[in-house]
Amino acid sequence: MGRRQTLRARHGGHVRRTPGTPGRVLAQDLGWRREARSAWLCGLALGGALLLADVARGSVTWPRGGCWAVIGVTLVAVLWPPRVTVGANWLAVRGLLREHRVRTDLLTSVRRSDGMSPRLVLRDVAGNRVEFDPKVLAANPLLWHHLDTGARRARESGLLREGAMPLGALADRIDGEGARTLLRSAGLE
Structure with missing residues (x-):
């Protein structure tokens, strides 16, 4: 039985994988x-x-x-909250019925959609798209690390042309919150 057949059997026949993305989860939303x-x-x-x-x-x-x-x-x-998970070069958002996945090392755009609830919208070269609350990344530094690593690879390869501003703002926010937490735990704030 091949890998795809094993995955279909394990998940009831409904597996949507982006080609080349391994299934091993490296980090997930801890507040989910x-x-x-x-x-x-x-x-x-x-x-x-x-x-x-x-x-x-x-x-x-x-x-x-x-x-x-x-x-x-x-x-x-x-x-029901969406479940955000990351693996080696992929990020997945699982809602109530479906999972959407993007390759973080093949991102083409990152947008921040502001409205009643802010959303981060990621799109890769295959046209796959995920959308989730950026607070998830702020609350889970390991998720942010994997997304940032993949986005840097995409930027270095010239694929990610749209998204430097939202990623930079998010990095500043997450780094600032991390520094404040570290100072607070050391009793310096």
Whole structure:
């Protein structure tokens, strides 16, 4: 059985890999489990509160109970955080249903999308695209290190022509926060 067949068998037949990207995860978002747990708790709390209010009124039925369960599950789906992982020369963002992956050493553009929630948008030569909150990189220096290493390779090879400004601003922010944390832990701040 070949590598691709093994991956399909292991993941239920739905594997989307960028050619040449190994599957070994080197770093991941350490706050993801906490955020996922919070999503579950919020969904359970809302569904449970609605069901409890219905029981208190004495008007609960199977269809109404099912409706409250669907509302709770919908809230979990809306609040579910994307999971950011990196490996050797790749970065993946897994949402509720799909995973998107880019080759960090083959990046062509890095953009920062500001809006209600700021997003970092990465695109590689194959047209693959990922989008995630840049706070994930600030909270996980190892993720930032792997992304920065790949982006430097892409810049050195001449592929990354658009994105020096967002990466520089992000590097300054992450380095500044790291220095403040280090000073605070040493008792110098």
